[in-house]
Structure formats: structure tokens, C-alpha cells
Amino acid sequence: MDETPPDPPSNARRRFLIGTGAITTSLAAVSHAEYFSQQPPAMQAYTTKVVFKLNGEPRELELDSRVTLLDALREKLGLMGTKKGCDRGQCGACTVLVNGRRVNSCLTLAATLDGDDVRTIEGLGKSGEPHPAQRAFVERDALQCGYCTPGQVMSCVALVEEVRAGAPSAVTADLRAPVSLTDDEIRERMSGNICRCGAYVNIVAAVRDVAEGKA
Ligand code: FES
Ligand code: FES
DSSP: OOOOOOOOHHHHHHHHHHHHHHHHHHHHHHHHHHHHHTSOOTTOOOEEEEEEEETTEEEEEEEETTOBHHHIIIIISOOTTSOOSSSSSSSOTTEEEETTEEEEGGGSBGGGGTTOEEEOGGGTOBTTBOOHHHHHHHHTTOOSSOSSHHHHHHHHHHHHHHHHTTOOOTTOSOTTSOOOOOHHHHHHHTTTSOOTTOOHHHHHHHHHHHHTTOO
8 A cells, every 4th residue: 555645735736847847848859950950951052043134245143042233243253343331222332223223232132133234333434435424423533432433423324314214303393394403413313322431522513514414
């Protein structure tokens, strides 16, 4: 006959909790191990093929689908003219044109560009024959360190086309009249391009020269 006295209620409760805790912990360990065993190898890349036009030339790239256009340009294609400033869409140093529209290449996945027409600063002018926007920036001394300049120039090229097409901006007063390119319009339309050297006065002058065909 078992004469072991029954546990007082508080001890029984403690044993129950320890037992269920151990079971829960081992279950968690098993499901954790299972979860990680089902993951693909950490370094496995999901590559994709992209066919697009770059500065007028057809290009085909096989790349990781997570690569940005900026990194593809600089690290895969060796085009260092497009600059990486913030890498998060805040400075505009990485501005390039996609189908004639400016984009932040640091926020654009290269894999999304299949069939598109990409233009970078390298595709604007030729050696000894700069694009009018490049000439205007030099003539107006619209740079100091030059780090932001490729992005500024690309934005300027797109801006002039936007104004010619009659696209209004946030500061356009009369949406029915042709856009008048005031300094406020230029500043607003170039506001995505930060110049840490503060060459803004001369940048506005250079953009105006390009828009008015003086460069
Ligand atoms: Fe792309 Fe700054 S590097 S916006
Ligand atoms: Fe230096 Fe613009 S010229 S950041």
C-alpha cells in the first residue's frame, strides 16, 4: 500500500508548470530547427535576366533580382558617373533617366527595367562634345566638389523636357497657361537634387540657360 502523503496543492502546481514548460521548450526547439532546415542556403541568389537599352546600346544582364539599378550601373557595368549619396532616395545624386523620366536609381530595382531605355550621364555627351546641360553647368560654374553634379545634370535634362511638354509643378500658378520657367519653378523642379556645397544659385542659372537654349 502506497503511504506517500499527497503533495500539498502548491507543490503539485509547481511540478505541473515545470513539466509543461519543458515540453513547450522542446517543441519550440524542434519547430525552430525545422524552420531553418527548410530555408534555402543563405547565399542562394535569385537571378533574373534583364534586356534593356543603356545609353542607346542594347544590354543584357543576368543579375540578382534584389540589385538596384544604381548598383548594377556602378558594380556590374562599371559606369561610375552615377553617384551614390544616401542610397535611400533623399539626395538625387543617383538620378538617371528611364524612358526619358528621371528616377532615383538607388530606389529602382534593375530587374524591373526589362525593355526600358536607360540613360546615364555617360550617355549624354561625347568626349570633346558635351551635352548643352553639361556645358551650361561648366560655364555657370554650377558645382564645387562635383559629387551631386551628374544627378543635377540628368535632372536638368528631364526638367527642360517636362516644361516643354507643359507638365505643371507644385508651384505652377496657372495650370491652364503654358509653364513659365521662373526661378521658383526651377528650384521646385530641382528640389529632389541636394547640393551639399550649396551651389544652388549657379545651378538655377545653368538650368535656365539650358531651357532658354543659351548653353
Ligand atoms: Fe539615390 Fe541619394 S543615392 S537619392
Ligand atoms: Fe558638391 Fe553639389 S557640388 S555637393
